[in-house]
Amino acid sequence: MTRFLATRVAQSVIVLALMSFAIYALIGLMPGDPIDLMISADPKMTPEDAARLRELYGVDKPVVERYANWLMAALGGDLGYSRLYAAPVLDVLLPALGNTLILLGLTLVLSLAIGLPAGVVAALRPYSRTDYAINLFAFAGISVPAFWLGLLLIIVFAVILGVLPAGGTETVGGAGFWDQAKYLVLPVANLTLASVGGHTRYMRAAMMETLRQDYIRTARAKGAGRARVVLGHALRNAMIPVVTIIALQFGYLFSGALITETIFAYPGMGKLIFDSIMGNDFNLALVALLFATLVTLIGNLLADVTYAWLDPRITYR
Amino acid sequence: MTAMVRRTAVALLLLGLAAAGALLPPAAAKPRDTLVIGITQFPSTFHPNIDSMLAKTYVLAMTRRPFTAYDKDWALVCMLCTRLPTIENGLAVPEQTADGKPGIAVTYTIRPDATWGDGTPVTTRDVVFTWKVGRHPKTGVSNTEFYRSLYAIDVKDEKTFTLRFDKLTFQYNAINGFQLLPQHLEEARFADPMAYKNRTTFDTDTTNAGLYFGPYRITEVARGAHVVLEPNPTWWGGKPYFRRIVVRVIGNTAALEANLMSGAIDMIAGELGLTIDQAVAFEKRNGARFNIVYKAGLIYEHIDLNLDNPILKDSRVRKALVYALDREAISEKLFAGRQPVAHSSVNPLDWVYADDIPKYPHDPAKAAALLDAAGWTATGKGVRRNKAGDPLTLEIMTTAGNRSRELVQQVLQSQWKRLGIDVRIRNQPARVFFGQTVTQRKFSAMAMFAWISAPEGVPRTILHSDHIPTPENNYAGQNFTGYVNKEMDDLIERIEVELDRKARARLWRRLQVIYADELPAIPLYFRAEPYVLPKWLKGLEPTGHQDVSTLWVERWRAE
Numbered sequence: 001m002t003r004f005l006a007t008r009v010a011q012s013v014i015v016l017a018l019m020s021f022a023i024y025a026l027i028g029l030m031p032g033d034p035i036d037l038m039i040s041a042d043p044k045m046t047p048e049d050a051a052r053l054r055e056l057y058g059v060d061k062p063v064v065e066r067y068a069n070w071l072m073a074a075l076g077g078d079l080g081y082s083r084l085y086a087a088p089v090l091d092v093l094l095p096a097l098g099n100t101l102i103l104l105g106l107t108l109v110l111s112l113a114i115g116l117p118a119g120v121v122a123a124l125r126p127y128s129r130t131d132y133a134i135n136l137f138a139f140a141g142i143s144v145p146a147f148w149l150g151l152l153l154i155i156v157f158a159v160i161l162g163v164l165p166a167g168g169t170e171t172v173g174g175a176g177f178w179d180q181a182k183y184l185v186l187p188v189a190n191l192t193l194a195s196v197g198g199h200t201r202y203m204r205a206a207m208m209e210t211l212r213q214d215y216i217r218t219a220r221a222k223g224a225g226r227a228r229v230v231l232g233h234a235l236r237n238a239m240i241p242v243v244t245i246i247a248l249q250f251g252y253l254f255s256g257a258l259i260t261e262t263i264f265a266y267p268g269m270g271k272l273i274f275d276s277i278m279g280n281d282f283n284l285a286l287v288a289l290l291f292a293t294l295v296t297l298i299g300n301l302l303a304d305v306t307y308a309w310l311d312p313r314i315t316y317r
Numbered sequence: 318m319t320a321m322v323r324r325t326a327v328a329l330l331l332l333g334l335a336a337a338g339a340l341l342p343p344a345a346a347k348p349r350d351t352l353v354i355g356i357t358q359f360p361s362t363f364h365p366n367i368d369s370m371l372a373k374t375y376v377l378a379m380t381r382r383p384f385t386a387y388d389k390d391w392a393l394v395c396m397l398c399t400r401l402p403t404i405e406n407g408l409a410v411p412e413q414t415a416d417g418k419p420g421i422a423v424t425y426t427i428r429p430d431a432t433w434g435d436g437t438p439v440t441t442r443d444v445v446f447t448w449k450v451g452r453h454p455k456t457g458v459s460n461t462e463f464y465r466s467l468y469a470i471d472v473k474d475e476k477t478f479t480l481r482f483d484k485l486t487f488q489y490n491a492i493n494g495f496q497l498l499p500q501h502l503e504e505a506r507f508a509d510p511m512a513y514k515n516r517t518t519f520d521t522d523t524t525n526a527g528l529y530f531g532p533y534r535i536t537e538v539a540r541g542a543h544v545v546l547e548p549n550p551t552w553w554g555g556k557p558y559f560r561r562i563v564v565r566v567i568g569n570t571a572a573l574e575a576n577l578m579s580g581a582i583d584m585i586a587g588e589l590g591l592t593i594d595q596a597v598a599f600e601k602r603n604g605a606r607f608n609i610v611y612k613a614g615l616i617y618e619h620i621d622l623n624l625d626n627p628i629l630k631d632s633r634v635r636k637a638l639v640y641a642l643d644r645e646a647i648s649e650k651l652f653a654g655r656q657p658v659a660h661s662s663v664n665p666l667d668w669v670y671a672d673d674i675p676k677y678p679h680d681p682a683k684a685a686a687l688l689d690a691a692g693w694t695a696t697g698k699g700v701r702r703n704k705a706g707d708p709l710t711l712e713i714m715t716t717a718g719n720r721s722r723e724l725v726q727q728v729l730q731s732q733w734k735r736l737g738i739d740v741r742i743r744n745q746p747a748r749v750f751f752g753q754t755v756t757q758r759k760f761s762a763m764a765m766f767a768w769i770s771a772p773e774g775v776p777r778t779i780l781h782s783d784h785i786p787t788p789e790n791n792y793a794g795q796n797f798t799g800y801v802n803k804e805m806d807d808l809i810e811r812i813e814v815e816l817d818r819k820a821r822a823r824l825w826r827r828l829q830v831i832y833a834d835e836l837p838a839i840p841l842y843f844r845a846e847p848y849v850l851p852k853w854l855k856g857l858e859p860t861g862h863q864d865v866s867t868l869w870v871e872r873w874r875a876e
Contacts, residue, residue, distance in 0.1 A: 030748070030752075031748065031749045031753035031754075032751065033752070036752045036753075038368060038369065038459055039756065039795075046461075046462050046793075047793025047794065049460060049462070050791075085540055086361060086363070086364070086367075086515075086520040147569075147571075151571055154575040155575060155578075158576075158579035159578045165579075165581055166575050166576040166581045167572055167576055167581065168542060168543070172537070172561075173545075173561075262568050262572070263569055265565070265566065265567040265569075267539075267540070267542050280748070280752075
C-alpha cells in the first residue's frame with residue numbers, strides 16, 4: 001500500500017506539472033490580453049500606454065517564456081500576484097477555498113446522507129410506490145436547472161417569507177457562527193437538491209445489481225436477517241461504483257458551483273476561476289485550476305484507498 | 318401509505334421552516350442610517366490611478382474628490398480646488414513652451430480645509446508626488462497622456478500650484494483624472510517604482526484612513542463581496558447623512574433584483590446595475606415600491622461598419638441600412654422609450670450638439686430606392702442581388718450574453734430582411750469580441766457595441782485616420798471602421814485647440830454633419846442607466862456621464 005501511495009503521489013506531481021503548462025498555454029491562446037481589456041474600458045489610452053503596460057505586465061513575451069518565469073518563481077514559493085484583485089494569489093485564493101470547502105463539505109454530507117439511504121430504500125422495493133416517489137424526487141432534482149432553483153429559493157425564503165438572507169456570507173458587522181450559518185442554508189440547499197438525485201439514482205442502480213448477486217442469495221439461504229444482508233453484504237459491495245462517482249464529482253463540485261455561487265453572491269472557487277479566466281488574470285486562473293486538479297487527484301486517490309477498504313480482495317502493489 | 322407520505326412531507330416542510338426561523342435573530346426594523354447599494358462588479362484595485370474600472374470609480378468617488386468634475390448639468394466645476402481657473406479670470410495663461418509650442422499655465426489652489434482622513438493636510442507635496450508617480454513608466458498608471466503633457470509644476474505654497482502643459486486645448490482646466498495620492502503614505506512604497514503597483518497602500522492597507530479625504534472612508538473590504546464606508550471626520554463639506562454605506566457586489570442581475578425585493582439591499586446603482594430592459598420589466602412588476610429613474614447619457618450604442626467591406630464602401634448602402642430601421646419603434650417597444658434615438662455620436666444634452674444635421678427616419682421606400690441605385694435589386698421576396706448575382710449578405714456581431722443588444726440585433730435583422738438585406742448574426746463572448754475581433758478589425762461587416770465619452774469629448778481616437786488599427790501599428794487606435802476623411806481629421810485637430818466657444822460650436826456642427834452624412838457607423842441610441850431607488854432616498858442625482866452620482870453622496874439622505 002505504501003508503495004502504491006508513493007507511486008500515486010509521484011504520478012500526481014507529474015500530472016500537476018503537465019496541467020500547469022497546459023492551462024497556462026490554453027489561457028495564453030485565448031484572444032486578447034489584460035491590456036486589451038483595459039483599452040476597452042478606457043478609449044483614451046494611447047498606443048504608447050498599451051505598449052508600456054504590456055511590457056510592465058510581461059504579456060509582451062512568448063507564452064513559453066512567461067510560463068518558465070512563473071514556474072521558477074513558483075518553485076521558490078512565489079505563486080504570483082493577482083491582477084484582478086491586486087493582491088498575492090494565495091491571499092485571494094485561500095478565503096475562497098475556505099468558503100468552497102464549507103459549502104461543498106456540507107453539501108456532500110447532506111447529499112450523501114439523503115441520497116444513499118433513499119437509493120437503498122428504492123432498490124429494496126423496486127417499482128413500488130416508494131420507489132416511484134423517490135425516483136420522482138431524484139429526477140426533479142437532476143432536471144431542475146440550478147439557477148432557476150436558486151432564484152426560486154431566494155424568492156420563497158428571502159422575498160416572500162423573509163426568513164433567510166438572499167445572498168452573501170455574513171451580515172456586515174454581525175459576524176458569528178449563527179449569522180454565517182443562516183447565509184449557508186440556501187446555497188447548501190440549492191446544491192444539495194441538485195446533487196442528491198444523482199446520488200440516489202447511482203445508489204439505487206448499484207444496490208439493485210448487487211442484490212441480484214449469488215452471494216446475496218447464499219447469505220439469505222444461510223438464514224442471515226434482512227438487515228444483515230442489506231447492510232453487511234450488499235451495501236458494502238454496492239458502494240464501490242458509487243465511490244467512483246463521488247470521487248469524480250468531488251473535483252467537479254469544487255470548481256463547478258459557479259452558478260450557485262453567482263446567484264447567492266457567495267465568493268467561492270467557481271466564481272473565482274470564472275472571473276480570473278474572463279479577466280485574463282493568468283496567475284490566479286492557473287493556481288486556482290491547479291487546486292481544482294489537485295482536489296480531483298486527491299478525490300481519486302481516496303477512492304482507490306476506499307475500494308481496498310470496501311473490498312478486501314482488492315490489493316495494491 | 319399516501320396519507321402517511323403527505324403527513325411526513327408536511328412535517329418535514331414545517332421542520333425546515335422552523336429550523337430556518339430559529340437561525341434568525343428577532344425581526345427588527347432596519348435603521349435608516351445605513352444604506353446598502355447593490356452593484357455587479359468588484360473593484361480590481363483601489364488605487365485611483367491604476368487600471369480604469371467603473372466599480373472602483375463608483376466606490377472611490379465617495380471617499381475622495383477630483384480637482385474638477387462635470388456636474389449633473391454637464392458643467393465643469395471645482396471640487397478640490399477653490400476656484401475654477403480660466404483665461405478670463407487670469408488663472409490660466411497661454412504661453413509658449415521652451416521649444417516654441419503653444420502651451421498653457423493653469424493655477425489651482427487646494428481647498429484650505431482639505432485634509433486626509435488621518436489628519437494630514439492635503440498639500441502641494443501630494444500634487445507633485447502624484448505627478449511623479451503618473452510620469453514614471455513603470456508604475457502601472459494606465460493613462461499617462463495627461464502626465465506627459467504636464468511637463469512642469471510650479472509650487473507657490475502649501476496649497477497653490479501652477480500646472481504647465483505643452484498643449485493648449487479648450488479643455489485646459491479640466492483635470493478630472495488627476496487624482497491625488499497621499500505623499501506621506503505612498504512615497505516610501507514608491508521607492509521601487511516597478512513594485513509600486515503591488516505595494517501601494519490602497520491595496521495592501523485599504524482601510525487606512527490616510528488614503529481618503531472625501532465624505533466617507535473605507536472601513537471594511539471583503540474581497541469579491543462588499544465594501545463598507547463610514548463618515549470621514551476630516552471631511553470639509555456638509556455632514557453626510559448615512560452612518561454607514563455598504564456596497565454589496567452581486568454579479569447576477571436576477572439575484573440583484575431578488576436581493577432588492579428581500580430588503581438585503583436598498584438600491585441598485587444605475588452605473589453598475591440592471592440593463593434597461595430588465596429595469597423596464599422590473600418597473601412593471603414592482604414600480605409602485607421603488608423610484609426608478611432613467612438617465613440617458615454619454616454611452617453611445619451604435620454599429621461600427623467595416624468600410625473595407627466592398628458592400629459597405631458604398632455610402633448609398635450605408636444610408637439604406639439606416640433608413641430601413643425603425644429605431645423609434647425599437648426604443649419604444651423594447652425600452653419603453655427610455656433610450657433616445659441617436660442621430661450622431663454627440664448626445665443632445667451636450668452643448669455642442671447640432672440639431673440641423675442629416676437624419677434618417679424610418680423610410681423603407683427611400684431605403685429600397687437607394688439600394689436599387691446602388692445596384693442591389695430585389696428578387697421577389699428573397700435577398701437582393703447585384704448584377705453579378707451576389708447576394709446582399711452582411712454579418713452583424715456583438716457581445717454574446719448581452720441581452721439588450723441581442724434583442725435589438727434580432728429586431729434589426731428582421732427589419733433589414735423586409736428590404737431584402739440578408740443579415741446574419743454571429744456573436745462572441747465579450748473578451749473575444751473586444752480582445753480581438755473589434756480591436757483588430759476582424760469583423761467582416763458590422764460590430765454593435767457602445768462608446769463611453771465625456772461631455773464635449775473629441776472623437777480623435779475613433780474618427781481620426783491616424784488611429785486605424787493595423788498590424789503595422791500593433792493594432793493601436795480605435796478607428797475600427799477604417800474611416801478616412803481629410804476634412805474630419807482637420808476638424809478634430811482644430812476643435813481640440815479652438816478656445817472660442819462659438820467658433821468651436823461651428824466646428825462641432827460640421828463634424829456632426831459629416832458624420833451623419835457619411836455614416837461610418839449606424840447610430841442607434843444613447844443608453845439609459847436605470848437607478849432603482851427606495852422611495853425614502855432623496856438627493857441622488859444621476860449625471861449621465863463618467864463622473865458618477867456618488868461624487869455628491871453627502872447630499873443623499875433618507876426622508
